[in-house]
Structures are given as C-alpha cells and as structure tokens.
Amino acid sequence: MPSGVSPADYFGYEIAIFSADTSPQFPTEVLYEDDEYIVEKTPYGGVRRNHKDYSTTPEVISWPCKSRDDWEKIKVRLKPSERRVDWVTGLNQYHCERSRGRFIMYGAAVGFDKIQNYVKTDELLKAVLRDPEWVVDMYWTDARLVMEMCDVMIRGGFKFDGAFLYCDLGYRWGLFFSPKYFEEQLHPVFKELCRFFKSRGMYVFLHSCGRVKDLIPYFIEEGIDVLQPLEVKAGMDLVELKEKYGDKMTFMGGIDVRLMALDDPKPIEEEIKRKIPVAKQGGGYIYHSDHSVPKNVSFRNYKRVIELVHKYGRYR
Template sequence: MLTPAENLRRLFAKQPADYVPLFDSPWGDTLKKWVTQGYPTVRNKRKVKEKVVEGGREVEREVEREFDDPVSPTEHFGFDMAGVGGWFDMMPLKGFSEVIEETDEWRVTRNGAGAAFKYWKNKSGTPEHVDFRMTSREVWERDYRPHLLAVDPSRVGIEGAKKALDEWRGKGRWTFYGHLFIWECMRQSMGDITLYQSLLLDPAWIHDYNRVYTDFYKAHYKLLFDQAGVPDGIWMYEDLGYNKGLFASPKVLAELIFPYFKEVVDFFHGYGLPVVLHTCGSTREALPMIVEAGFDGLNPMEVAAGNDTLEYAEKYGDRLLFVGGFDKRIIETGDRSLIRREVTRFMKGMKARGARFVFASDHSISTNTDYAAFLYAHQVYREHRLY
C-alpha cells in the first residue's frame, strides 16, 4: 500500500489512490479531557516560570519540571497529514508583546501591529477584540509599513521547521507548512471595523497593505524553503465567512483580496506545492473565486454554516480536493448508531461522486467530543476507506 505522502500526492495530482486519507484537529483542551478517558500520555521535561520566596520576597524563577503530556494526535490516530511549521512572525514590530491587563483567568495583550486582544488563560477560545491602533493609512505608513519591507531571518523558525519536516517525512506523512495570510493579517492589525470600512472607503490602502504583505510572505517563504526544506504542500488560513455568509461581498473580495491569493498560490505552484485553503464559515459564494485562484484543496466546509460537501464535490470535484466536511456535531452526540449511519453516508456519498477527499470533521474537535466517540467514528471510516 502507498505511504500517506504517496497516497495524497496521487490525490492532489488527480491520479488513482489506495485509500481515503484521515486528518483532524483536536483542541489542546480536548486532548487534556481525553487523557482522563484513556488517551495515552508521554513524560516530557520543559521549563516553566514559578514564584519562589528568596530573602523574604517573592520572585519569579525559571525551573525545569516533568509533565505527562498527551501524545501527538498525528501519531496516535494515524493522521496522513502533518503540519511541520511555517508560522513565522508576520507582525510589523517583530517579537513585540505587551501585557496591558491580567487576572488569574485572562490576559489582555497588545501585538506588534498595535492590536489588543483578550485571551483566556486556562481554556481554549477565540480571543476578544479590545482595541486597535492601526486605524488609518497614515498610521500604517508611519508606524508599521516600514518594518515589513526587508527579509528578516530571525522572524522564521528555520531549525524547528527543518526538524519537524525531517521527522514527519521520515514517518511517511504528507507534510505541510501553514500560516495566515492577508485577510487574517488585517483582522489582527486594523480590526474588523476599520477593515470593513476601508474595503469600501479606502481601497487603495487595502491594495497597498496586501501588496506589502504578499511580497513579505513570498520572501520569507523562499527563505524557509531554501534553509529548512520544501514540504509536500501548503495550508493557508483565511476565514472569509461566518455562519450566514461572507464577511464582504464577492465583488469586493474579487477586487481587493483574491488577486493576491492567486499570486501567492502561483508562487507556491512554482515549487510544485499544492495549496489548501482553510476558510471557516459559509464558503458557497466564494467557491468560484477559490477555484479561479488556483487553490488545490479546501477545508473545513462547516455544515452549520450551510456548506454541503457532497454538493460541492459534484460541482467542483474535478478542481478541488476536500479536507473535512463531516459534521462534528454528529460525533459530539456520542450516538453510535447515528455516527455509523452518517459516516457511512458521507464516505459512500463522496466516493459515488468520484470525489478526492480526506476524511475529517468540518472544523476542529472541541471538548464537546468524547474520546470513545471520536475513535468510533474512525472505526467506521476505516471500514470504508479503501477505494
């Protein structure tokens, strides 16, 4: 049988494959929950900061401690895809992080683009937008743009990426680098209000921002490829929609966003790399543009946002490989008869349409999912995985 990497290369190349690959993204908190339900652990040493009393006063010291960490889900579940880095520092002010406010439960931090976000400290969750300093083109040009015009090797985790690439390639996995791109960069720098207003009121600024960041990404990916190695593919994380539709009209996205998507996809294709677009929310209206931009794969096709992967496979199966699309809420029920019926329906339905696909949930695996239910979904998948 083909290795995971060989099998996925065939699928991306529209060639016959041995089996339907497997992938998913359990939350860190989900893995911690699963440990209490029998998920295996591994003993690791790492340095942590602890408060100690010295000379009658409390000080913070870095000490080494042992922890029982959940094993790698890629290894444990036999996922065919493995992320191996590529997440370089894209903030204008490299390495900048300022804690504005903090409690035992949360922390408000300002990033290197002047944006402040509130993060939970003890649980997973989307950070809350607090405030943004990049509120105009003038601020962008004065305070942030100049820092993005040169290649900076210190932004890129070369050694970590090289080590991970060698490890997972040695295990036969299909390896990928992954990162955000221009849309998520704007949301993490100017915020939603300034972004949406500027799309209509100052499109020239949006074009300049995207031009600068596209050049920045291409230059730093080239550095990563040259020094760490070239993986099997790329994942681009750009959440263009919510549960009712796209965040901006197709017309606006076609004019201001997708030309840069196409440029960077063409850049990756120049290295022979297929590109998977991860975009949450409703995808339907963006599909023609996604295909036209040259993306090779799509993830995650959230069912709750109105996506129907079986329908998409009928219309775009000759252009896209689908990663995901199985309703995670089915697994969350823990109902084995329901899980069996729906996994079987999905697997048979995608095969009947001649789809190239990877079995995965329609986003990620939250703490609402029990370990046994997730294992059972995989058991049913394996009964239908062979072509």
C-alpha cells in the same frame, strides 16, 4: 489518550505544518492573568484576551491600526528576515515529520483574515468599500512577506509539499463582503500566491470558514487545490459541493463536529455514512471535521469517529 503519544501520532494525522513569523514582531507582553484568562499584547501590536489554554476564539480588545498613517508605520516592519524562523526547533521537527512520511506544508494566514490583526473588523469592512487602495496595499504587503518567507525557509533546508493558507471569508449566513469586492481586491492576490507556490511544486490548500460557496469558482480559477473545512452550520454541504465541483477541486472536512460530542453514536455515523462514500468517489476528498474539535468531544468519541471514517472511507 495514552500517555506520551500525541493525537497526531495516535490518530495517524498525515500533515505537518511549519510557519514563519509574518507579523510586525512587536514585543509581546502579558498585561493581566488570573486562573482562567490571560490578556496579552500581540506581535501585531494589538491586545487580546484568551482562555489560558487557548482553546477558544480570543476576545480582541484593541487593534494597532486606527488610520492609514498607522499602517504606514507598521508596513516598514514587514520585511523578510531569517530571524522570523525558529530554525533549531523547526528543522529538528521537520526532519522528524519527514521521516514519518508526513505531507509537509508551509502555513500562513493571508488576506482579509490576516489584516483583521491590524484593523478592527467593522472598520476594515468599511475600508473595503470606501478605501479599497489601502485594503489592497495591506493584502499585497502581507502576501509578499508570506511568499518571501517561504523562500527563506526553503533556502534554509525545508522542502514543502504544499502551502496551507488561512483566510476566513464568511460567517454562518454568507460572505463578509460581496463577490464583486473579492474579485476586485483579493482575487488577484490569491492568484499570485497560487502561482508562486505552484512554481515551487507545492499544492495549495485554503482554510476558509463560513458560507463561502459563491467564491468557489474564483478559488478554482486561482489554482487552489483543496478547500477546507466546509462548515456544516454555514450550509457548506460536502455532498452538494462534491457533485458540483468534485472534478475541479479537492475537499477537506465537512463532517459536523457538533455530532461528535453527542452521547448517542447514531447521528455521527449517519453523517459519515451519508457523506464520505460520495465524497471519496474518484478521489478528491480528505477527511477532516468541519471546525476545530472542541473540548467537549471525548477521546472515546473521537476514536469512534476515526473508526467510522476508515469503515466508510476505505477503498475496497
């Protein structure tokens, strides 16, 4: 990378995301640190171990909610407040990004993925089955705070073009829970989130990793405009999805990030050549990798990826 230039500027990234703190805002603390790792108490009240550059998925050591009673104590902390926004830094950056013509988005984790900050994943999955009222209460409590903080930021000077919501709902082989439980518990929450954002003139993007094919009809019904990242190794094939749902939803991603790290340039060109000309037909496709770009993808390789995206994605 040329010095003094951000990847977003160099590669022409078109989206800028701004967020509020929608955690319970517990005090954070570094509990342990060495040359490679850092162990921290999070604002959610849990403990996580990360690589010091935060380039990988963290190891979760402890969770704050061991019972529903624990949740009730946390719940009272989830109230909207102007103190949840870094106004000086945020507004300065917002005006800078707006002047560059970027698409400004309000970003927030929501739903099942967000609630894993409070409850250990296997315990949360048990609760989906055995204590759905508790799970739904957690979903709605968080969603209300997410919506309220969006309005706080709008009143404070932000103007959002869209909302970028994060909620991983699957893994490589399928969903974390059946479509039935999604429909009963999370579907109404997503519907209300979409209604809220659209009433403020905002498009809704959903980031959901894993094999989430079976939920796409629900996403469309809810009003989600864009689905991202279309994880290839989880069977989320961009061409297949475009052909089936391209008239109802925009897709973002679906280009296999694993191929970007290869020394051989042919596989990634074949990947882009096969997918993007189909996905771009009639509009409704935004380029993105199918997962976070890891450190083993060189600058030279990623520069080549963007050149190929322009080569096969440009409208003649």
